[in-house]
Amino acid sequence: MRAKRSKKYRKLMHQYELAFGFREPYQVLVDSNLLRAVHSFKMDLLPALERTLQGQVKPLLTKCSLAAIMANQPVNPRTNNQVRPDFLPPPTTLPLRHCSHNEDSTPIDEAECLLSLLSPLADVKRNKEHYILATADPPMPKESNSGQEAGRKRKRDPAVEEGFQAIRRAQALRRGARSIPGVPIVYVKRSVMILEPMSSPSEGIREGVEQDKFRVGLNKDAGKKAEGENRKKREVKKKEPNPLSVKKPKKRSTDEGGAKRKDVNRAEAREKNGDEPERATEDGEGAPKAKRRRRHHKGAKPTEGGEEPASIDIAED
Ligand SMILES: [Zn+2]
Numbered sequence: 001m002r003a004k005r006s007k008k009y010r011k012l013m014h015q016y017e018l019a020f021g022f023r024e025p026y027q028v029l030v031d032s033n034l035l036r037a038v039h040s041f042k043m044d045l046l047p048a049l050e051r052t053l054q055g056q057v058k059p060l061l062t063k064c065s066l067a068a069i070m071a072n073q074p075v076n077p078r079t080n081n082q083v084r085p086d087f088l089p090p091p092t093t094l095p096l097r098h099c100s101h102n103e104d105s106t107p108i109d110e111a112e113c114l115l116s117l118l119s120p121l122a123d124v125k126r127n128k129e130h131y132i133l134a135t136a137d138p139p140m141p142k143e144s145n146s147g148q149e150a151g152r153k154r155k156r157d158p159a160v161e162e163g164f165q166a167i168r169r170a171q172a173l174r175r176g177a178r179s180i181p182g183v184p185i186v187y188v189k190r191s192v193m194i195l196e197p198m199s200s201p202s203e204g205i206r207e208g209v210e211q212d213k214f215r216v217g218l219n220k221d222a223g224k225k226a227e228g229e230n231r232k233k234r235e236v237k238k239k240e241p242n243p244l245s246v247k248k249p250k251k252r253s254t255d256e257g258g259a260k261r262k263d264v265n266r267a268e269a270r271e272k273n274g275d276e277p278e279r280a281t282e283d284g285e286g287a288p289k290a291k292r293r294r295r296h297h298k299g300a301k302p303t304e305g306g307e308e309p310a311s312i313d314i315a316e317d
Contacts, residue, residue: 009195010054013184016198019206020182021130025056028132028186029114030094032069033170035061037136037188039087046093049134052186052193059134060097062114067107111173119180125201127182135173136188138166181205 016022028049038045049057066088073082088094099117101108118133119125141163177183178199185196198206 013054019209025058026053026132028057028059028134030059030134032065033136033138034134035087041191048193052195059094061094062097062099064107064113065110068110111169115176118183125180132184133177134186137170
């Protein structure tokens with residue numbers, strides 16, 4: 001199960017590399033909800049991200065995310081600084097990504113900030129910095145009562161209402177990120193860190209890239225394939241006689257004319273050597289072995305009885 005998933009994720013990241021130019025170490029924009037989830041499920045941020053993304057990662061926290069985290073933190077009376085929450089890793093683990101959205105660079109809404117980094121251009125949605133988004137849902141708000149009373153109370157209780165708002169914002173952030181082509185989304189779902197499948201805008205671009213490659217390489221590949229098949233046939237044919245009698249094996253792959261000539265040579269050689277015709281029938285299986293044998297004896301004199309040299313080799317060693 002675990003191995004299957006990591007294989008799937010490796011393949012997915014490979015597709016992001018090919019279609020969108022992602023490279024390790026992957027830059028991961030981590031949001032406040034992810035940090036809370038990672039902490040509450042007792043995960044280790046860096047190893048968890050690297051396992052999920054199947055590569056080296058460089059997690060980053062935007063200034064606006066930091067502001068959102070610190071917003072409700074109490075002040076330590078002794079130092080007069082805000083207390084860092086337990087779920088916030090030190091800057092050595094999670095460096096700050098400076099972002100400036102206005103003149104006095106006051107922090108803006110976290111989700112808005114992240115979306116503006118994921119797609120900085122106004123006219124076209126493009127993740128040109130190759131960021132990965134790592135996010136999670138905030139915890140479900142706890143309602144104190146059940147039944148009708150709770151339904152009524154929910155509207156009145158600002159904390160609960162705020163909780164549901166936060167969930168909606170988290171969902172809107174993921175929706176927004178999916179609408180930008182080429183944004184891998186890491187998401188903590190019930191204590192498991194997952195990598196979302198490609199969104200349809202991403203998939204659209206990827207398919208376009210693949211098709212372009214296919215179109216460009218079509219003739220080339222077709223030619224190569226045909227050539228490869230011919231070569232295989234030729235090799236099989238060549239095995240028929242004693243392979244030790246073949247000279248200059250290097251030219252065979254590049255020089256077609258030479259290969260033909262060699263075929264003729266070989267035919268002649270076969271006649272000369274008086275190889276048994278039965279050898280030809282074993283060739284399918286014997287082909288790779290024979291090739292190896294030939295390499296061993298490049299410098300050596302051709303020996304009689306083509307079947308033996310391999311064992312002679314071993315004896316000599
Ligand atoms: Zn920001």
